[in-house]
Structure formats: structure tokens, C-alpha cells
Amino acid sequence: MRFRRSWHRPLTLCFAILIVITVACIEYMTSLQHQYISQIEQENAKEELSIIRAKLESLIISDIYLVNSLPVVVATNREFRQEQWEAIAENIIERSSHINAILLAPDDVVEYVYPNHHRRFIGSDYRDRPEAWSAVQEAKVVEEALISDIVHFSSGERGLVARVPIFTDPPFNQNYWGVASVVIGLSNLLRDAGVYQLSKHYRLSIVSLDSQQQAVSQIFGEGDEHANAFSSELVHFPHGTWRISSTIDNGFLSETDWYQLNGARLIGYSSLFMLCIAFAAVYFLYHQANQRSLHDELTSLPNRRYFMFTLKRQFSMAQRSESKECFALLNIDLDKFKQINDRYGHDAGDSVLKAVGLRVQQALRGSDVVARVGGDEFLVLLPRVREESNAKTIVANVARCLCDEPLDYDGHSIEFSASIGYAMYQPEMASVEDILREADDAMYQDKLRDTK
Secondary structure, three states: OOOOOHHHHHHHHHHHHHHHHHHHHHHHHHHHHHHHHHHHHHHHHHHHHHHHHHHHHHHHHHHHHOOOOHHHHHOOOOOOOOHHHHHHHHHHHHHHOOEEEEEEEOEOOOHHHOOHHHHHHOEHHHHHHHHHHHHHHHHHHHHEEEEEEEEOOOOOOOEEEEEEEEEOOOOOOOOOEEEEEEEEEEHHHHHHHHHHHHOOOOEEEEEEOOOOOOOEEEEEEOOOOHHOOOOOEEEEEEOOOEEEEEOOOOHHHHHHHHHOOHHHHHHHHHHHHHHHHHHHHHHHHHHHHHHHHEEEOOOOEEEEEHHHHHHHHHHHHHHOOOOOOOOEEEEEEEOHHHHHHHHHOOHHHHHHHHHHHHHHHHOOOOOOOEEEOOEEEEEEEEEEOHHHHHHHHHHHHHHHHHHHEEEEOOEEEEEOOOOEEEEEEOOOOOOOOHHHHHHHHHHHHHHHHOOO
């Protein structure tokens, strides 16, 4: 029979519920943290995309601004030598890190080129090339520089072509002289705008749009990602529009350091771990203290407090059952224990007490409870004992186990005996004091018989 510990299970259950709630809170906080980080990363990505859009517009317009000096030169000097042309073109290209080539076409027939390795284009008539001719005609109509098409070089590089119409009577622009075609290196342009750098983190797509905002040609990336993009920007320049779209494959959190993603978990689970350790330590210390308060330190048997609680519980059960739940009580007292202490020492006396506790336990059933309640006094609770004859049999068995063999201690053979009294539960008993008194009286009667 065990001491009731009704607080154990509720406390453990409450702590388990606390752990579950804490884990749920930690995961919820982590989810909020991920949402916040994802939102911040998305806003940063949109800001970077907006910066790239501004850089592209700025770089393209600055290149076109440099080329706009050509109509002025032609208007003031319609006939100029090759040396003059090369000096003018070289000056424009040196001032720009993107312009790769300039072609000058009086009456829409290429006559001047720079650098000279593009001389193969001399004599080309734009009227013989429908796509180029359409762009030249549109530039002539709008009377401004026009970003038209993309050219592919044999080296694999691509160039963005700007058509600049030249009139000899600015600002009236009635006398059309020809057109200047400027090739802007696309790779250098995108690099300086930061497109390549941003494409390391996100999937970028740049497409040129027509007047109906429909994609016409691919400038950068693979396919138009506008439908799946988390952000898109329109790049506006003279008579042309690009759309730059940004998507991400694995979400914004894939680019974030693990400790930033799991900050709430690191703090929360560390705190929870420390709380569990603290709970385990408190539980262990309380268990140890409780064990010491309920058990005899020398023999490890239940002490008086434990035994009295168990006896009162058994007594109440017997009273409620109307004599159906009977039990017996043994009172065991060692004879002449003081002489053992005086002759062999207190350590020998302690060994005797330990031996008594062990031998009594061996003589009893598993359901019986034996406790040391005093210096050399032991009490035994015998549940489910109805007949006095059964009680006498147990008493005889306990006496035999206790006294038949002496205790070997430090080369000495210590013999000891005990007086045993018993009492049977009777319905007329009002309290446990009655049965304790009856067992105590029986023990003294046995002691007197041994003395005689």
C-alpha cells in the first residue's frame, strides 16, 4: 500500500499542457517573424528594383543626350571630312561607357561609321531593311531620338539601337538630312544599372513593350515573368518602354540567415529548456524531501508519518465497508536493544535495525506495510486479514525470521529477539488509537511473558 500522491499527476499534466502551449506560442511567434522578414525582404527587393529602373532610365537618357549633339554639328557643317567625323564620334564614345558604335546616314544611306571595324555597313540603305526603315520613319515623324530595335553582333554581344533624326533647319525641322544610328552596348548598360547583381538573388525579366503595353522582345531573362512577379517596374525613355519584372523561386526566406529566421525559436526553446530543467530540479528536490519526510533514513522503511496516514486510510475503508475490509496491526519491539548498543556500539545497533527491517519485510506479503516508528519499535499493517489465526501465523513467521539466525557484525555474532503483539480490527473501535493501544498492550504482554 502506497502513500497517496494525488498532486503528482495533475502537476505533471499541467506542466505538459504548459509545454504544449509554450511550443504553440513559439511556433506562432516564429510564423509572425517569418511573415515580417518576408515583408521586409519584399519591400527591400521592390526598392532595389525601383533603383534599377531609375538607373536604366538615367543611363539611356544620358547616352541619348550625348548623341543629340550630332544634329547640331551636321546643321552647322553639312560637309565634313572623315577626320572631323572620327574626332566627333570618338569624343561621344569616350564620354559614354555604353555607346559602342555610331553610324551616320545622309538621306538614309550609311556613309560614316565609327569605329572603323563597322565599315561593312557603309552603303547600306535603310529603305532596303524593312525593320530598320520603319524605325527611321518613326523617328523622322516624332522628330526626336527613338529607341528602336536590338542588334546582334557576331561576338554574341547585343546592342540597343537609338535612331536620331537630323534636320538642317532646327527647330523648324522641315529639311530632313538623314539619320544617326547609335548602338548602345546592352551588357554594359545592364551591368552599370545593377541588373546582373540583382539577378543573383531574384529571377529578373526585362521586355520591351509596344504602345498597347504588350511584350515585343526579350531584353533580359527568359520569358515574361510579369504574371508571377512580386514586383514590376516600367522603364520609360524617349518613345520607348520596358517592363522589368522580378520573381523568386523559393521565397524571400531562402536568402535569410538561419539565426534571423529562428530567433524566436532560439530564445523560446532555450527558455523552455531551462524551464524544464528548473521544473525537473524542483520536482527531484521535492521528491527527495518528500521521501525523507515519509521514510526512515536508516532502514529506508516508511516512518511514523507515512504509516499513520496509511493506517488511517485503511481504518476509514474498514469503517465504510462495514467490517468487509478487515485488517490486523502488529507491534514489534526489540528486546534489550540498549544492551546491544552498549556492548557492540551504535554502529552495531544500526546494523541490527537494518537487519530487522529487512527480515520483517521478507516475512510479509507484498501488500503489507512495515514501518519503523521509534528507536527499536516497528509497526506492521496487514490488510485483508479476517481471522485471528491468520494473524497468529504471520506473527510466528515474523518471529522466526527475526530471531532464528544471529547477525554477523565485525566478527561478532549478535543474537537478538523481539516482542510482538497484534490487534485485529473490530467494528466497535472508534479510531486508530484504539487498535494502536490494543496492539501495544499485546506487545507488552508478550514482553512480560518473555521476561518470566
